[in-house]
Amino acid sequence: MVRIKMWHATGTKRTVNYRVPAGINKARHVTDKPGSGSNGNGKNINEIKRELDSLVGLYNVKKHINEICAYMEIQKRRLQERLRAESQVLHMIFKGNPGTGKTTVARILGRLFREAGILPKGHLLEVERADLVGEYIGHTAQKTREQIKKSLGGILFIDEAYSLARGGERDFGKEAIDTIVKGMEDHKDNLIIILAGYRDEMDRFMETNPGLRSRFPIHIEFPDYSTDELLAIADMMLEQRQYKLSTGARDELRLIIQTMSRLHQHNGNARLVRNLIERAMRLQAVRLVGMPRTTREDLMIITREDIKGAHSSISIN
Numbered sequence: 001m002v003r004i005k006m007w008h009a010t011g012t013k014r015t016v017n018y019r020v021p022a023g024i025n026k027a028r029h030v031t032d033k034p035g036s037g038s039n040g041n042g043k044n045i046n047e048i049k050r051e052l053d054s055l056v057g058l059y060n061v062k063k064h065i066n067e068i069c070a071y072m073e074i075q076k077r078r079l080q081e082r083l084r085a086e087s088q089v090l091h092m093i094f095k096g097n098p099g100t101g102k103t104t105v106a107r108i109l110g111r112l113f114r115e116a117g118i119l120p121k122g123h124l125l126e127v128e129r130a131d132l133v134g135e136y137i138g139h140t141a142q143k144t145r146e147q148i149k150k151s152l153g154g155i156l157f158i159d160e161a162y163s164l165a166r167g168g169e170r171d172f173g174k175e176a177i178d179t180i181v182k183g184m185e186d187h188k189d190n191l192i193i194i195l196a197g198y199r200d201e202m203d204r205f206m207e208t209n210p211g212l213r214s215r216f217p218i219h220i221e222f223p224d225y226s227t228d229e230l231l232a233i234a235d236m237m238l239e240q241r242q243y244k245l246s247t248g249a250r251d252e253l254r255l256i257i258q259t260m261s262r263l264h265q266h267n268g269n270a271r272l273v274r275n276l277i278e279r280a281m282r283l284q285a286v287r288l289v290g291m292p293r294t295t296r297e298d299l300m301i302i303t304r305e306d307i308k309g310a311h312s313s314i315s316i317n
Contacts, residue, residue, distance in 0.1 A: 049066075051108060052105070056229050057101075057223075058101055058222065060220075060221065072116060089216075091216045093206070094106070094220055095219065096199065096223065097222075097269055099274075100222040101222055106157045119153060119155070119190060123155070131143065132144045132176040133176050134172055140173075156192070156194070160196070161205060162201035162205035163197075165208040193216075195216060246303050253273075256307070257273070280302050280307050284306045287305075
């Protein structure tokens with residue numbers, strides 16, 4: 001639970017009289033310009049919501065986030081009318097396979113919460129076990145506190161969070177969990193924590209500490225993308241770069257996606273598409289660079305051979 005402060009571009013804050021939750025080695029600090037929208041500018045909020053809506057698929061994820069945002073807005077309006085405002089904890093669990101949009105959505109949430117005045121900065125600090133767990137007694141608490149400190153005013157995103165509980169009683173991961181729980185209490189005014197990982201592993205992880213489930217009441221599932229959704233993601237990536245697939249390349253990409261989905265249960269993710277497209281663009285460059293003349297169409301088209309070559313040279317997990 002956190003006391004929400006309405007943060008303003010001037011750097012000042014006004015505490016409202018109700019309580020709501022505030023909830024790189026691999027640690028990546030993703031920051032927007034502070035104060036650009038912390039006055040709760042409705043136009044900025046709508047722009048960020050449109051960005052969220054533009055993501056391919058993720059319909060239930062978008063629905064859940066829109067519910068959270070609507071609830072927080074109504075609590076602010078109730079305060080303005082001197083009505084009692086209910087509290088809600090905003091720490092979250094993101095469940096899903098790699099490449100299903102969890103980090104992307106977390107970044108958007110940070111910006112959205114900043115514009116709504118819920119977080120002063122809205123930046124995202126992405127960490128994993130190696131960023132939190134130390135090598136000797138006391139080292140883990142120190143490392144974890146450092147990451148919490150860096151994330152104050154924004155979101156601490158812990159990927160593969162279930163790995164903190166894998167080592168048993170003598171493992172330092174338990175110390176990291178305890179430090180995280182304490183940090184949630186010590187910094188409840190301006191910190192949101194999101195734990196992310198595979199669905200089944202995250203469900204088991206929540207049972208390892210009696211206080212975790214109550215502290216993370218919002219659970220959002222990120223499903224694997226369908227074949228059509230992955231093709232739409234490919235089209236979006238290519239359009240942004242001013243490329244396009246030939247008919248044969250599209251057929252080949254569809255076949256690759258379908259084949260990999262059959263061979264691997266959890267392979268319906270956007271990383272597969274991104275890796276294939278980026279590799280195909282490089283192979284297209286190799287194919288064209290020796291040509292004395294190239295047309296505009298030549299420079300834009302990704303062929304079936306480009307996609308085939310990309311597939312054969314990429315290791316897909």
